[in-house]
Amino acid sequence: MMPTTERIQLIRDYSTLCDHGTRARYVSGCKCLMCKAAASRYAVQRKLARSKGDTRELVDTGQLRDHLNRLHQGGMSHRAIAAAAGVSLPIVSGIRSGAKLRVRRHIAKKIQLVAL
Ligand SMILES: [Zn+2]
Numbered sequence: 001m002m003p004t005t006e007r008i009q010l011i012r013d014y015s016t017l018c019d020h021g022t023r024a025r026y027v028s029g030c031k032c033l034m035c036k037a038a039a040s041r042y043a044v045q046r047k048l049a050r051s052k053g054d055t056r057e058l059v060d061t062g063q064l065r066d067h068l069n070r071l072h073q074g075g076m077s078h079r080a081i082a083a084a085a086g087v088s089l090p091i092v093s094g095i096r097s098g099a100k101l102r103v104r105r106h107i108a109k110k111i112q113l114v115a116l
Contacts, residue, residue, distance in 0.1 A: 053109065058102040061095045064111055068096045074116040085110040 002010070015028030023042045026035035071081050082092045087107055094100030095111075 052106075054104065054106045057105045059105050059108050061101055061103055061108070064095055064103070064108055065098070067112060067114075068092065071114060071116060072096070076114075076116065081111070081114055084114045087111060 012028050015024045016030075018024040018028070020030060020032055021034035021038050023035075023038045026039040068081065072078075076084075078092045078096065079089055082089045085092070087110055091100065091103065091107060092111070095103065
């Protein structure tokens with residue numbers, strides 16, 4: 001795996017290729033009005049999302065997988081679970097198959113609220 005400093009530099013180099021008016025360009029160092037506005041929009045959206053419980057914190061999916069197994073054994077399909085939780089089908093399938101080992105906490109909460 002590439003060292004962290006090289007990865008960060010690679011991301012910065014790529015970000016300078018992004019259009020002005022994007023947060024990526026702002027993060028790469030551009031402080032023009034359009035990029036500042038994009039960064040501000042992002043900050044406002046994140047604040048709103050945080051107030052709704054989206055902390056971007058990752059949680060392990062072990063217990064969630066057990067919960068999904070119980071729902072599945074009770075007759076719910078992955079599609080039905082995803083619809084009931086309001087999450088995408090690949091998230092449910094990924095957790096159940098073991099491919100997805102961590103998810104955002106707000107996603108985990110949505111799935112935990114699904115009952116038979
Ligand atoms: Zn800019």
